[in-house]
Amino acid sequence: MSTVPVALAGRGYDVRVGSGLLADIAAQCGPLLRKPAVPIVTDAHVAPLWQDAIDASLAAAGKRARWLVLPAGEATKDWAHLEEVCDFLLAEGVDRGDHILALGGGVIGDLTGFATSVLKRGCGFVQLPTSLLAQVDSSVGGKTAINTRAGKNLIGAFHQPALVLADIGALATLPPRELRAGYAEVVKYGLIDDPAFFAWCEANGAALLAGDEDLRAEAVRRSVEAKARVVAADERETTGTRALLNLGHTFGHALEAECGYDGTLLHGEAVAMGMVLAARYSVRRGEMAGQDAERIAAHFRAMDMRAELPQLNLSCDGRTLANHMLHDKKMDAGTLPFLLMRGIGQAWLAKDVALDDVARFLDEQLAR
Ligand SMILES: NC(=O)c1ccc[n+]([C@@H]2O[C@H](COP(=O)([O-])OP(=O)(O)OC[C@H]3O[C@@H](n4cnc5c(N)ncnc54)[C@H](O)[C@@H]3O)[C@@H](O)[C@H]2O)c1
Ligand SMILES: O=C(O)C(=O)C[C@@H](O)[C@H](O)[C@H](O)COP(=O)(O)O
Ligand SMILES: [Zn+2]
Secondary structure: OEEEEEOOOOOOEEEEEEOOOHHHHHHHHHHHOOOOEEEEEEEOOOHHHHHHHHHHHHHHOOOEEEEEEEOOOHHHOOHHHHHHHHHHHHHOOOOOOOEEEEEEOHHHHHHHHHHHHHHHHOOEEEEEEOOHHHHHHHOOOOEEEEEEOOEEEEEEEEOOOOEEEEEHHHHHHOOHHHHHHHHHHHHHHHHHHOHHHHHHHHHHHHHHHHOOHHHHHHHHHHHHHHHHHHHHHOOOOOOOOHHHHHOOHHHHHHHHHHHOOOOOOOHHHHHHHHHHHHHHHHHHOOOOOHHHHHHHHHHHHHOOOOOOHHHHOOOOOHHHHHHHHHHOOOOEOOEOOEEEEOOOOOEEEEOOOOHHHHHHHHHHHHOO
């Protein structure tokens, strides 16, 4: 097992990466679980996989799990399910010093994290990420949120977990499409500032996706180390450093909003396509070599992932997609800071991007 600390003054915590962590949940959480009853929020895919092992570990420690099982999928990150989680936690008599367990992918982590940020003005929670995406990204760093009709993550809070347990063994049951979606956020760390890690992905991505647990553990550890460094430097995305983690997301969130949150386009799939678009837009501005951008698209294609906009069969134009970007949380007094690339591993935040130009670029990409 490896442990990655997230160094935040007064709110620091560990991310443990290893196998067997979930079946050992009571010991792993230790004193964070203060009461005999332990509220756990999860989804309908994950519950049958882990309920027995977690119940057994808690029972051996004299505790009893209290489960809330929500529908699986992005549509659960909404107002109605936020209300359901809050009502459940209130009915369970949760106090501010308690820790709620969030077991599942990024949807359960973001939703439960947000509920715990507002419950009694803030109680504790532990992230138990079971998808690759949640292990490498969403469980770390304290961004919590729900979606609204206007777009992704528009209602939320920064609320750090007290502990993250990334059990690599959990990934064995993850469907291949979900693995690939999570893999996009792994590749992101290479594209931001670590060209050697991108090359590692090119060399090892296929074996990782095929099931190699050592490679999965290495990818999770290296991703979490990268994210922890950024979060420690700029927890609340105020200096521009944390915005780097948004590479591919301005395009990606616009694609997700256009597709709806019905599973047509998964978050990680949108981010993969968004990073290809950010790279090609950087080329169009004369700031990145075309061969670098095509190397990124080629890697996603080689991993059996969609990299081209026409593969989404959208019926909208570039302007419609660009209009979704007006809801981007980086929007600042009428301008949208945009994550672009000068090369692989050289992401930067541009402040001179005009959405009219982005709309024209998207029309070109839609017609490719
Ligand atoms: N907070 C952040 O910093 C951050 C970062 C990245 C993404 N996100 C958010 O995370 C969400 C996407 O997360 P996700 O990709 O994990 O989606 P998800 O939570 O929907 O999980 C993906 C699917 O895999 C299933 N699943 C999860 N673990 C499984 C397992 N071990 N075995 C079998 N099935 C399993 C889930 O039930 C679901 O159907 C998006 O809402 C995105 O906006 C947040
Ligand atoms: O942790 C961050 O910061 C990120 O941007 C990570 C992203 O992968 C994640 O999708 C995040 O939820 C997007 O944040 P948002 O502020 O654009 O909603
Ligand atoms: Zn993301």
